[in-house]
Amino acid sequence: MFLLLVILASFLIDCSRATGLEKFDHPIKVNGNLKFLVVGDWGRKGDYNQSAVALQMGKIGEELDIDFVVSTGDNFYTNGLTGEHDPNFLESFTNVYKAKSLQNQWYTVLGNHDYRGDVEAQLSPYLRKIDSRWICLRSFIINAEFAEIFMVDTTPFVKEYFVETKHTYDWRNVMPQKTYTENVLKDLENALSESRAKWKIVVGHHAIRSVGHHGDTNELVERLLPILRAYDVDLYINGHDHCLEHISDTESPIQFLTSGAGSKAWRGDVKGLNSEDVKFFYDGQGFMSVQLTPTHVEIEYYDVFGKAVHKWSRTKQLHHTVI
Template sequence: MGIVGEKLDIDFVISTGDNFYDDGLTEFLDFFFVDTTPFVDDYFTHPKDHKYDWRGVLPRKNYLSKLLKNLKSTLRHSTAMWKIVVGHHTIKSVGHHGITQELVSQLLPILEANNVDFYVNGHDHCLEHIIDTKS
């Protein structure tokens, strides 16, 4: 379908099903979404005028432990050629928010240990492409 779509310069396809049988398709890319907000200590210790709804997050230590355990497991079991982790907060940045130490110490080692290809984030309103010299 993809080859025909390119050859015919098709903009989109509406599929009604029954396209793939038995083993389906080989997925070569996995995205892993991480809730990075609970990692940031300042949101708990210095919330300023902000009001946060921590339902489902407290107790924080348990929430983060479970999140990291699940991430490790899903990354370890992924057979995808590309592993991309997505979170809101920066791990490292030259922008306004800079380095998020909590993510450097808790999340980054898991990404490195599981050969994650890259981490995509928001938070700093700038475009950066940071390369780790170890990878």
């Protein structure tokens, strides 16, 4: 009986781990700063100014001495990867982001274009053997001591992709959709509730708020946003719209930050710019940087020439427990 109980307990622990979010510990530098770049919607074999953006990322990355890079998805156009040996991985990633400062870890989520290809190939550890920088999972956590970044797989939330007939999506390990998305939200909520990080950042491919081509993602407004508000998330970062933008939440301190301008941009495709909560919109190519200390965050956007086009910062006070 005792042995049976031990086996059962072990099984329950394993199940718990299987349903939780994998965590990657990323140590911060001795000076106590954490710095990273964010780029999205980029994988076009260097075309559509992808190489030009990569060049400026390398320069800014060196100047800031970044710790890693975050990708907001749509990593390989037009239809993801065809398999583990697809040359598009080298042609759109390894051979483009060659700067020394970009040889740090790349933490990556999937976008809707990635789901049009072989998703399992893009998630495969085999790609890390080709390029050790590459870490791509459906949903996971980057733990950097005073900051935690929660990477969320948002594509399965969008109902449109399950009814359209124009494209074929790789829904392996996602169906049934309702169960999958409920588990994603449950795992995220559990992780946020347990987090003691000073800064909580959530990253997904799809926008919660956007004045770009796709606009707000209603499914995320209804299902994800209440969780972010409830657990005091500071930043929600996304791609999907091929632009750079900054929108403030009207009901909480959350800042919605779009960095989806890694290659092809959509000039003039914008709506709703007169709203007071829209702090910045740029319809050209570029990327973004995030600089953090335990008490301060600074966001900066750069265009395809490396010029800073928008900056925002916020300071928090450290609260000490009184005994």
